[in-house]
Amino acid sequence: MPVSDFKISDPFAYQNGFGDYHETESITGALPVGQNSPQRPAFGLYAEKLSGTAFTAPRHLNQQSWLYRILPSAAHSEFQPRENVRTAGTNLRQIPNQLRWDPFDFDEQADWVEGLHLVAGAGEPAMRNGLAIYVFAAGRDMGKEAFYSADGDFLIVPQHGVLDIQTEMGMIRVRANEICVIPRGIRYRVCLADGPIRGYICEIYKGHFQLPELGPIGSNGLANARDFQAPTAKYEEDTSSWTVVAKFANQLFTASQTHSPFDVVAWHGNYCPYKYDLGRFNTVGSISYDHPDPSIFTVLSAPSDTPGTALADFVIFPPRWLVAEDTFRPPYYHRNSMSEFMGLIAGDYDAKIGGGFRPAGASLHNIMSAHGPDAKTHQGATNAVLSPQKVGSKSMAFMFESCLMVGVSTWGLETCQKVQEDYNAESWEPLRANFKHESSI
Numbered sequence: 001m002p003v004s005d006f007k008i009s010d011p012f013a014y015q016n017g018f019g020d021y022h023e024t025e026s027i028t029g030a031l032p033v034g035q036n037s038p039q040r041p042a043f044g045l046y047a048e049k050l051s052g053t054a055f056t057a058p059r060h061l062n063q064q065s066w067l068y069r070i071l072p073s074a075a076h077s078e079f080q081p082r083e084n085v086r087t088a089g090t091n092l093r094q095i096p097n098q099l100r101w102d103p104f105d106f107d108e109q110a111d112w113v114e115g116l117h118l119v120a121g122a123g124e125p126a127m128r129n130g131l132a133i134y135v136f137a138a139g140r141d142m143g144k145e146a147f148y149s150a151d152g153d154f155l156i157v158p159q160h161g162v163l164d165i166q167t168e169m170g171m172i173r174v175r176a177n178e179i180c181v182i183p184r185g186i187r188y189r190v191c192l193a194d195g196p197i198r199g200y201i202c203e204i205y206k207g208h209f210q211l212p213e214l215g216p217i218g219s220n221g222l223a224n225a226r227d228f229q230a231p232t233a234k235y236e237e238d239t240s241s242w243t244v245v246a247k248f249a250n251q252l253f254t255a256s257q258t259h260s261p262f263d264v265v266a267w268h269g270n271y272c273p274y275k276y277d278l279g280r281f282n283t284v285g286s287i288s289y290d291h292p293d294p295s296i297f298t299v300l301s302a303p304s305d306t307p308g309t310a311l312a313d314f315v316i317f318p319p320r321w322l323v324a325e326d327t328f329r330p331p332y333y334h335r336n337s338m339s340e341f342m343g344l345i346a347g348d349y350d351a352k353i354g355g356g357f358r359p360a361g362a363s364l365h366n367i368m369s370a371h372g373p374d375a376k377t378h379q380g381a382t383n384a385v386l387s388p389q390k391v392g393s394k395s396m397a398f399m400f401e402s403c404l405m406v407g408v409s410t411w412g413l414e415t416c417q418k419v420q421e422d423y424n425a426e427s428w429e430p431l432r433a434n435f436k437h438e439s440s441i
Helices: 375-383 410-415 423-427
Strands: 014-016 022-025 046-051 064-069 099-101 116-124 129-138 145-149 153-160 162-167 170-175 178-182 188-192 197-204 229-231 242-248 251-257 264-269 274-277 298-303 310-317 320-322 339-346 362-365 389-391 396-402
Touching: 116 339, 116 410, 129 310, 129 396, 153 162, 153 170, 153 310, 153 339, 162 178, 170 178, 170 229, 170 274, 197 310, 197 339, 197 396
Parallel strands: 145 242
Antiparallel strands: 014 229, 022 264, 046 064, 064 264, 099 362, 116 129, 129 197, 145 188, 153 178, 153 197, 162 170, 162 188, 178 274, 229 274, 242 251, 298 310, 310 396, 320 389, 339 362, 339 396
16 A cells, blocks of 8 residues: 555544544543434533534535534634734735745744745635635644634645644644645644644635546546545543634634633534545556646645636645656646646655755746746756656645636735745746757758
């Protein structure tokens, strides 16, 4: 079985399966039998429904969970605006130029909430359409706080460090080369299991991530449902002071309460956080000729209203074999109706060998912005001997791809001071015409 080169022993307990209906209890008998909301739940618990879709959503799309907790989530003070926060939805500039960033810095003074930086985005959470792309960097645990986003689902892609995520529904440990999805509204806190953390986030304002259709591939391949893991119930009984931080319409608000937000003793449902090890992805590729479209590397997809077009795709470029004959094997030059934001978790990306695209860095090729292999990669691939070749060893690149025209934040363009001014000049301006024909001689 293929496993991640980065995988280590995991002490946490999980339930396997993507989109499955789970049930878990940390005290035997805490889950009611035969109903969801009994008059007197066991052990004096409160029943609380958490809905990730409308009540009337079709059965195959409906996402909900029932939580059995010591006190309901509503037991808190009024939310108040949090001062000195970075708003996520303002000052976005749509730019046709290809952009690339140097590796983003660590921030050992920040916790999870303080360490979120918007890089790019589009749309509006109040209208339930769009997405936001962040980098995160933190050097300390969250205190007695729980964070949630009412705006959308967070797809978290760690690049460095280990995240111990305490959620309402149990504990999740996420390392580099793994991902985690925290759906809209679920409360959690992030602690650091092994020093500072850094990585990327894609937040979608509409719908939820799902597995892509496999079509002619068949019933298995790419990311297999059995490899996704949801937490098991683990409650905390704590009556000290806690703070709940809400991201609501791209603003932060806080409320206080005198009980732990993580007091869920049992739960059942299919609306829950989950993790996935990218090393388990089953890559599909050409075994005859031509480089296939990058859609074959899709791990998760959030659909738009247009069939076959994603609000957001999460695509990876893992270690894989190239065997195509008489073929330019790197990704071909192209202009795309989708916007492509790329990041690098580890190693080198095979279409960029010049050294400018490095782990913890990023690039953005917006809608119809031409891009492809840099000049050095083109030269090498054009003259290469086409024997079977393993590419991407010890490497993992990824892409957030969207049908929306993605704008770049002031922080991403100016404040972080990471934009590479010579990206285009270094990558494509060195390309030279090789055209030869009798009429041109």
